[in-house]
Amino acid sequence: MERKPAQRFDPLPGRIAHVGGIESLVRDGHHYYFGFDESSDTVLSPLIDVPEAMAAFASEHMRRTTGAHDKNYWAIPVAAATGCSDLAGDAEREFTTEGLRGVLPAPESHLLHLLGAATGWNDRFEESPEAGQASERPGWDEEDPEFIDRCLQAIQEHGPQARPDEWTVARFHLSAAVRHLPGNRETLFAPVTEGIANHP
Known part of the structure; x- marks a missing residue:
């Protein structure tokens, strides 16, 4: 069966091409990912519940200090964000x-x-x-x-x-x-x- 393409998400107004990383939270047991710029303490993306879609969003609308990167590059920090955060401990990132x-x-x-x-x-x-x-x-x-x-x-x-x-x-x-x-x-x-x- 042919796999459906990952859902595309619109960027947030005024927050395109910001330098940032990937964070995540859990709501009712379900993971959501989002872009975050620690230097300005600013959320950079919608909440995205599919890792591939988060990587695709980041490749299109976010940057690293080294510039733009493709989906394969962004898949690595997306995967890492599932298990750790630079913002809070695991318990603080879980909501119901x-x-x-x-x-x-x-x-x-x-x-x-x-x-x-x-x-x-x-x-x-x-x-x-x-x-x-x-x-x-x-x-x-x-x-x-x-x-x-x-x-x-x-x-x-x-x-x-x-x-x-x-x-x-x-x-x-x-x-x-x-x-x-x-x-x-x-x-x-x-x-x-x-x-x-x-x-x-």
């Missing part, structure tokens, strides 16, 4: 639908890192004047990438009812990040939004 839905992302977690690397937290409070007002009271700097960690830390320690401003800001940014995830990531991480909605 119920786990994403059931709890808020932990401060400084790999999930939070991936959301930020995919979106740059490029959400502005014009979408939510309420969140903008909540951020002004403690005097947070929205350009500070660690402010979300601090919000989540406060919620984790004291609960959302005791820290309403932090909860309003964290809820807005997490929900907006999922909405703005590029490529097919919104579908994969949609349970994060459900977890936020279900959180007391």
Whole structure:
């Protein structure tokens, strides 16, 4: 039987020909691969669940410091990404639908890192004047990438009812990040939004 060609994936806007490597994560026991530029902490591709398709995507849309390479070259780092990561340990790279839905992302977690690397937290409070007002009271700097960690830390320690401003800001940014995830990531991480909605 003739083998079907690997599915092609469109590149992410503004992220073509970046220098980077291959990372992977596991969702409900299923591996997904993606391009990642550690130097700029930026996700470079959609989530791709077939190694051959990931290698083909990288050969077309990604670069190494030595330039462009073919699919055979990229097949090696794709295979290596199945078992190891430069970003997180194995346990941190494994997600389940119920786990994403059931709890808020932990401060400084790999999930939070991936959301930020995919979106740059490029959400502005014009979408939510309420969140903008909540951020002004403690005097947070929205350009500070660690402010979300601090919000989540406060919620984790004291609960959302005791820290309403932090909860309003964290809820807005997490929900907006999922909405703005590029490529097919919104579908994969949609349970994060459900977890936020279900959180007391």
